[in-house]
Amino acid sequence: xxxxxxxxxxxxxxxxxxxxxxxxxxxxxxxxxxxxxxxxxxxxxxxxxxxxxxxxxxxxxxxxxxxxxxxxxxxxxxxxxxxxxxxxxxxxxxxxxxxxxxxxxxxxxxxxxxxxxxxxxxxxxxxxxxxxxxxxxxxxxxxxxxxxxxxxxxxxxxxxxxxxxxxxxxxxxxxxxxxxxxxxxxxxxxxxxxxxxxxxxxxxxxxxxxxxxxxxxxxxxxxxxxxxxxxxxxxxxxxxxxxxxxxxxxxxxxxxxxxxxxxxxxxxxxxxxxxxxxxxxxxxxxxxxxxxxxxxxxxxxxxxxxxxxxxxxxxxxxxxxxxxxxxxxxxxxxxxxx
Amino acid sequence: xxxxxxxxxxxxxxxxxxxxxxxxxxxxxxxxxxxxxxxxxxxxxxxxxxxxxxxxxxxxxxxxxxxxxxxxxxxxxxxxxxxxxxxxxxxxxxxxxxxxxxxxxxxxxxxxxxxxxxxxxxxxxxxxxxxxxxxxxxxxxxxxxxxxxxxxxxxxxxxxxxxxxxxxxxxxxxxxxxxxxxxxxxxxxxxxxxxxxxxxxxxxxxxxxxxxxxxxxxxxxxxxxxxxxxxxxxxxxxxxxxxxxxxxxxxxxxxxxxxxxxxxxxxxxxxxxxxxxxxxxxxxxxxxxxxxxxxxxxxxxxxxxxxxxxxxxxxxxxxxxxxxxxxxxxxxxxxxxx
DNA sequence: TTGAAAGCGCTAACAG
DNA sequence: CTGTTAGCGCTTTCAA
Numbered sequence: 001x002x003x004x005x006x007x008x009x010x011x012x013x014x015x016x017x018x019x020x021x022x023x024x025x026x027x028x029x030x031x032x033x034x035x036x037x038x039x040x041x042x043x044x045x046x047x048x049x050x051x052x053x054x055x056x057x058x059x060x061x062x063x064x065x066x067x068x069x070x071x072x073x074x075x076x077x078x079x080x081x082x083x084x085x086x087x088x089x090x091x092x093x094x095x096x097x098x099x100x101x102x103x104x105x106x107x108x109x110x111x112x113x114x115x116x117x118x119x120x121x122x123x124x125x126x127x128x129x130x131x132x133x134x135x136x137x138x139x140x141x142x143x144x145x146x147x148x149x150x151x152x153x154x155x156x157x158x159x160x161x162x163x164x165x166x167x168x169x170x171x172x173x174x175x176x177x178x179x180x181x182x183x184x185x186x187x188x189x190x191x192x193x194x195x196x197x198x199x200x201x202x203x204x205x206x207x208x209x210x211x212x213x214x215x216x217x218x219x220x221x222x223x224x225x226x227x228x229x230x231x232x233x234x235x236x237x238x239x240x241x242x243x244x245x246x247x248x249x250x251x252x253x254x255x256x257x258x259x260x261x262x263x264x265x266x267x268x269x270x271x272x273x274x275x276x277x278x279x280x281x282x283x284x285x286x287x288x289x290x291x292x293x294x295x296x297x298x299x300x301x302x303x304x305x306x307x308x309x310x311x312x313x314x315x316x317x318x319x320x321x322x323x324x325x326x327x328x329x330x331x332x333x334x335x336x337x338x
Numbered sequence: 339x340x341x342x343x344x345x346x347x348x349x350x351x352x353x354x355x356x357x358x359x360x361x362x363x364x365x366x367x368x369x370x371x372x373x374x375x376x377x378x379x380x381x382x383x384x385x386x387x388x389x390x391x392x393x394x395x396x397x398x399x400x401x402x403x404x405x406x407x408x409x410x411x412x413x414x415x416x417x418x419x420x421x422x423x424x425x426x427x428x429x430x431x432x433x434x435x436x437x438x439x440x441x442x443x444x445x446x447x448x449x450x451x452x453x454x455x456x457x458x459x460x461x462x463x464x465x466x467x468x469x470x471x472x473x474x475x476x477x478x479x480x481x482x483x484x485x486x487x488x489x490x491x492x493x494x495x496x497x498x499x500x501x502x503x504x505x506x507x508x509x510x511x512x513x514x515x516x517x518x519x520x521x522x523x524x525x526x527x528x529x530x531x532x533x534x535x536x537x538x539x540x541x542x543x544x545x546x547x548x549x550x551x552x553x554x555x556x557x558x559x560x561x562x563x564x565x566x567x568x569x570x571x572x573x574x575x576x577x578x579x580x581x582x583x584x585x586x587x588x589x590x591x592x593x594x595x596x597x598x599x600x601x602x603x604x605x606x607x608x609x610x611x612x613x614x615x616x617x618x619x620x621x622x623x624x625x626x627x628x629x630x631x632x633x634x635x636x637x638x639x640x641x642x643x644x645x646x647x648x649x650x651x652x653x654x655x656x657x658x659x660x661x662x663x664x665x666x667x668x669x670x671x672x673x674x675x676x
Numbered sequence: 677t678t679g680a681a682a683g684c685g686c687t688a689a690c691a692g
Numbered sequence: 693c694t695g696t697t698a699g700c701g702c703t704t705t706c707a708a
Binding site: 007054055056057059060074075081084085088089091097098099100101102122125126142144 | 345392393394395397398412413414419422423426429435436437438439440460463464480481482
């Protein structure tokens with residue numbers, strides 16, 4: 001005997017109610033071919049014994065488990081939490097439950113290896129399908145259903161939802177350039193993410209297409225946290241020929257800009273993500289942040305896609321492009337003109 | 339055949355490497371009694387086949403799974419997220435992985451019934467133990483290990499960690515009363531939570547013990563969200579004889595107070611949780627918020643307790659009281675004195 | 677050092 | 693309508 005305590009099983013229920021395990025199983029699964037009598041008796045016993053089915057055993061036998069998995073390397077970042085929120089919302093509206101799997105820390109895992117492991121772990125075992133966030137591999141050794149959010153690889157073999165990062169960045173730049181800005185700083189983030197690469201590309205291409213030189217000293221790369229962005233923003237703001245606008249490529253980085261500006265005594269309105277300022281008080285808000293705020297929405301959509309796939313809905317797209325919105329909250333009233 | 343696709347199993351590995359399943363299993367579990375030769379061969383095959391063990395099947399046979407569960411009714415609230423963060427931190431430092439289980443929405447579940455179901459679902463099946471947040475029942479039909487955070491019932495049969503809610507509230511009130519405040523508003527929260535009840539009790543007792551009448555019109559009950567707290571705070575601030583201080587019993591509620599004050603044109607420093615103000619600009623900050631900020635810490639401790647229990651550490655306490663700190667950030671410079 | 681075989685708890689044929 | 697039975701993929705005796 002390995003386990004000191006062995007939980008109540010379907011066998012106990014069967015014995016106690018004087019029927020066979022299959023009958024109990026039928027009751028459990030709401031099959032119609034059970035007499036009302038038996039059904040009631042079994043249900044009573046289940047109740048009084050406090051029986052609950054063993055997830056593991058059940059998963060081994062039946063295909064449908066009404067459970068979807070969400071795999072994230074780390075649960076501590078705002079990004080992860082936003083995704084969870086979105087997925088959660090979709091789950092709440094469905095008949096599915098959600099299982100979030102994490103190893104606690106990105107650094108603890110060697111991404112590629114581990115994410116493959118977790119996908120098949122969950123997918124082949126106890127869930128009907130999984131959503132995986134920012135996977136780095138392009139293929140998974142699983143026959144189960146899978147949807148990914150913001151994959152890091154270029155042409156993954158699985159369905160995914162992504163933001164229109166490049167287009168969003170271009171739109172943001174078009175706006176700033178339209179305001180007359182010519183020196184625009186850029187705060188980037190985790191370069192291992194496709195989204196990050198694409199945003200930066202949008203920035204570069206925009207400048208290039210406007211026939212402008214790219215000043216590499218205006219480009220700084222953090223890690224999408226405000227903590228890192230703050231000193232970088234300061235650095236940008238204190239060079240001899242500072243930018244008149246800063247394109248913070250995600251929300252957290254924008255926060256960093258605010259903090260930096262605050263410490264330097266430059267006033268900026270509260271809710272900027274993209275700031276264009278000329279050392280006075282002007283600012284432009286471009287909701288490139290949408291790329292981030294829409295993360296929650298991406299989670300929502302991914303969950304819906306997955307549920308659709310599980311339900312064998314034939315209309316589920318293989319690739320979903322979330323268009324980033326351009327939302328201007330504060331227009332730049334004063335712009336340094338070249 | 340039910341499933342069209344059947345994943346790679348231990349059997350496939352055995353066949354491909356020309357050994358028996360038991361040998362493969364031994365390799366998988368790092369048993370020492372396997373020849374180096376065989377071990378290497380099997381490992382190679384596992385790698386090339388991309389095999390990963392079936393969680394469900396494994397869980398059925400072996401006791402230890404290096405997996406802990408976190409059960410929360412809803413994942414969308416700051417409270418839940420803070421707990422997760424804390425648990426996650428502890429997990430990251432350990433050899434365990436984390437599985438978060440949620441039904442997406444509190445309202446979707448009939449709490450008591452469902453939480454029992456989920457606990458035994460996870461606990462008897464695939465995890466080594468579970469942490470459950472704010473459970474309403476006092477007993478669980480599980481033989482597995484369990485630690486709870488902020489249980490709603492009075493004398494649960496399982497180990498738990500809780501904040502010293504009552505004492506914290508008393509301390510907060512002592513501070514405010516010491517500043518000379520005599521009309522202190524109170525914004526409460528979800529009354530189904532023990533923590534909520536205890537904070538309010540601390541408030542009432544403090545007033546009573548100071549020989550003061552309790553003005554019920556100064557007590558408003560929200561749901562621990564700023565959205566709800568805001569109009570309540572406004573209501574408090576706009577009565578004819580407004581309070582000179584407000585004791586917001588959680589962080590979110592404090593936020594609501596700020597928002598309300600802002601709209602009413604009353605300036606309050608940024609980081610107040612407990613505000614005492616006299617319609618000028620004074621304020622007292624009492625980190626009663628700790629009760630909330632420490633939530634993350636509670637998650638951390640709960641996880642450590644659980645891990646200790648799993649590892650059969652005999653020193654794990656059955657009840658852990660998290661002392662709430664009294665942190666004063668801004669002292670009240672001007673107080674309306676009676 | 678290895679293999680054969682017995683289950684873990686459950687579901688799904690297949691017979692009655 | 694109900695019971696018998698055969699596994700699901702895995703770990704763990706028990707023999708060899």
